Amino acid sequence: MKSLLKSVKILIYSVLLVSACALTVFAHDRISDGQYKYHWDHNFPGQYAHLAVRKNVTDLTPAEKTAFVKAIKTLKTTIPVGSKVSIYDQFIAIHLGATRLIHNHKGHSNGSVQELAHENAAFFPWHREYIRRFEQALQAVDPSVSLPYWDWTDPKALDVIFNDDFLGSNGQGVTIKIPNQGNFTGGPVQSGAFAAANGWVMNPVLNINPDTETSLGTSLVRFLRVPPASDYPLPKKDIERVLALNDYSLFRAALEGFISVDEQGKVTPGGFIHNYIHGLVGGVQIDASTTPVTFKGLGTMSNIPSSPYDPVFWLHHANVDRLWAEWQDNGHKGSDFYPADSQPYGHNLKDRMWPWDGGMSTPKATALGNLVSLLPKFDPEDLVRPIDVLNHRKLGYTYEIKENSTRRKFQLWDKF
Helix, strand or coil, rough: CCCHHHHHHCCEEEEEECCCCCCEEECCCCCCCCCCCECCCCCCCCCEEEEEECCCCHHHHHHHHHHHHHHHHHHHHCCCCCCCCCCHHHHHHHHHHCCCCCECCCCCCCCCCEEEEEEEECHHHHHHHHHHHHHHHHHHHHCCCCCCECCCCCCHHHHHHHHCCCCCCCHHHHHHHCCCCEEEEEEECCCCCCHHHCCCCCCCCEEEEECCCCCCCCCCCCCCCCCCCCCCCCCCHHHHHEECCCCCCCCHHHHHHEEECCCCCCCCECHHHHHHHHHHHEEEEECCCCCEECCCCEEEEEEEECCCCCCCHHHHHHHHHHEEEEHCCCCCCCCHHCCCCCCCCCCCCCCCCCCCCCCCCCCCCEEEHHHHHHHHCCCCCCCCCCHHHHHHHHHHHEEEEECCCCCEEECCCCCC
């Protein structure tokens, strides 16, 4: 198996097949006809012929929105044999675990906790693999479903996404007074498919505050467009400026949103782009009395470890992945544009990324329970490194975008 992985560079995936009785985990090493919604890309005849298509959320038909929601709800209500939690909750446990890893291998056995999925080089490749596996789980429920993406520069997207016919509206029941700004409302989502009354109940052991390790409850919470994260859409020029950066480390930090880089190359720290959108949905409050100034998350999307409990997370990260793919297409293809070394373990080009690392790392248990017991079982030969996911077409999907009222597809090649 290892020689096969090396020779053809095809990842082993844990996917879910739907039967009349249950969802079963199995491994496969290629995409089979009939399993996914396919796209024939005329730009690559014979090489990347059949690809799942990720569409702009504003282009989804009513039927596609309904199918997406239904597939998510199925994952949330399906508990695999031997598991304590649903398939959806297992994905939450993975994201939470990636924020608190303890390496077990030689040289990294001192018990220190490390972040893998954020704040460093593997932010892009780790989330690419993570959301692709989630997409495959959805496709096991309904082969027609693919992850839509949320273009943050599209002014129509908010009304499409946060509507009761799709992912539900803003939260209700809590009013926040912001000095010199006014009163703003948010709180638990109370209508639509993702309200607690309609079955969207979060596991309190997984929905935790990472600083205090106390539970944040069982309801999806949103404080949509509460200042300071109130401006929408994001300016296209801000995205274009990020895409124009040539250095991977600078590009990653800017798109993830820890810095902003202006036209003169001046770097300003803060909360931008990806990070800003988390705050736009979940809400943040600024505490100016501290040095440095601190930010307090109000809702689910603002609590990064358990943020996938808000289903908008998947659309948000599909767009992050789309922009990385566009950057790669724009002269940054292959392993020459990813750090080979000098990064924390798990972030270098050929490091294994947990949980697809053959047991080299273990997530720290939370104060509320044993996180490890809530994770799915991983095949020890299910090994994924950043180098394995640099070409998203090899993972079986592409992005559809509109440009001047015509559709085009990314033309991505990679060097291996």
